Amino acid sequence: MLMELSIRNFAIIDKITISFDEGLTVLTGETGAGKSIIIDAIGQLIGGRGSVDFVRHGSKRAEIEGLFSIDNGHEIHQLFTDLGIETDEDETVILRREITNQGKSICRVNGKLVTLAILRQIGQTLVDIHGQHEHQQLLQSDKHILLLDRFAGEILERAKAEYRKLFDNYSRKRDQLAQLTENAQEMIQRLDLIQYQFKEIEEAKLQPDEDVSLLEEKKRLDHSEELYRTVHGAYDSLYGDGKGLEWTMAAMNQIEEAAAIDEKLQPLKETIMNSYYLLEESAFSLRDYYEGIEFDPERLNEIESRLSEINQLKRKYGESVNDILEHAAMLEEEIDTLNNRDERLQQWELELESIARDLLVEGRNLTELRQKEAENLKKEIQKQLKNLYMKDTEFKVEFLEKDVQLHGLLNLKKRPPATKDGMDEAVFMVATNKGEPLKPLAKVASGGEISRMILALKTILSTHEGVTSLIFDEVDTGVSGRVAQAIAEKIHQISFGSQVLCITHLPQVAAMADTHLFISKEVHNERMVTSVKPLVKEERVEEISRMISGAEITDLTRKHAGELLTQAQQKG
Structure with missing residues (x-):
């Protein structure tokens, strides 16, 4: 709250x-x-x-x-x-x-x-x-279907979610078909363009993550002298005369003698021995690394040239080599689609028809649920209106006929009658007096009646x-x-x-x-x-008296206000 x-x-x-x-x-x-x-x-x-x-x-x-x-x-x-x-x-x-x-x-x-x-x-x-x-x-009839759905609650929301999945799939497939049936000359121009783009990427012979590996190699070549100096220095610090490994071996020999005297030192001896052999292995790896460092200006030029070529492709097709390769795959698929346009068009029409049939089934299921809930809403509304002194009012949710035949759904040149919320249009119909025909709420209800309709709906919908x-x-x-x-x-x-x-x-x-x-x-x-x-209570009496009589407050209006408060407490 x-x-x-x-x-x-x-x-x-x-x-x-x-x-x-x-x-x-x-x-x-x-x-x-x-x-x-x-x-x-x-x-x-x-x-x-x-x-x-x-x-x-x-x-x-x-x-x-x-x-x-x-x-x-x-x-x-x-x-x-x-x-x-x-x-x-x-x-x-x-x-x-x-x-x-x-x-x-x-x-x-x-x-x-x-x-x-x-x-x-x-x-x-x-x-x-x-x-x-x-x-x-x-009074806006296009809002009535939403009010009905809110009343129906979770069961209808689940059905609507299933319907929307199919509708989104249908819409995507329909858009693909629309693109495929565009002007033939535009299709030819599009094919020429994407074939050129695909050929440009294909001739580059890109490899996945190639830009990443080339940048790493370039960094090593740019700093090869510094790498040689620092790695060789690290090796020399471990393996030179009087350096790290010699002192570690001396420590290992001494702790070995001490452990022969006191068994408690045995774990420490094992640790130092293991450390020595690990350091020795690391020293050999450092030696192998610095001996393999190349000073290769020619290779550096090759890398820079290749990266320049890749960067030009990035400006056109993606932020990384992997993005470019993914774009190329999409181009290849589109080329195949356009080259086999008639076959693909037939295939997609069949797919769209299948999706549309499923959509129609889910849409009809949604309609049936709404019609069932509309009857429940009718009973609840009339019950509430009776309490609000509109006992002769008749209420009904009327569903408008819509052309939801399959040929309508498959018409690729016009929007289908279905929407993401279903195939239904609903209007609240009322007759406020006996013997009158049902008419749209907007045409028959007065201001006071609309107020009571709102309260009736809020009483019903507040729990939802x-x-x-x-x-x-x-x-x-x-x-x-x-x-x-x-x-x-x-x-x-x-x-x-x-x-x-x-x-x-x-x-x-x-x-x-x-x-x-x-x-x-x-x-x-x-x-x-x-x-x-x-x-507080006394002040409420004065204010309610003012609301009853206006500017002039009398003992009679105060008495009436007090009675209203007393009745309210009893009913509360």
């Missing part, structure tokens, strides 16, 4: 630090006090698109930092391992983002600099923000997501009365399994909170600043 959030110089926020707890935390306050700005700051912290407009006027940079606690089994651990980021022993994660007044973003995770893309990848595993834009996403914090930014827009109470209870229900932060204008939602934060703004040093204050 999000344990602490620090914000500096962000929009109208000068400097605030907010601590958060588990359960449901609501943020309330007058319009324009800065509630949504706090959510905007969290959005930036998890990789949202930055802007210089977020930097407080007159400041050089805006700074946002968040401290998160994570469970042992959270997916972020594997993500950190893949990215080389260390996790603290106390299972905490610190995200930090700075946005300069020049528009530059500086992102850190546990102190390590990361890209904005990585910050976003990590942030999306920790926080899930649902605001007014989610209303629009729910694994994020540490859910944030609702005024998703209760457009509702009142008993519907507002139902939404409050639904949001509170979601908070049982995860931390929920909620900006709300509904007193029913505020009353259900485990923690109530009041956001206000005031003028300080001729600048508007935002502040955050946790409310």
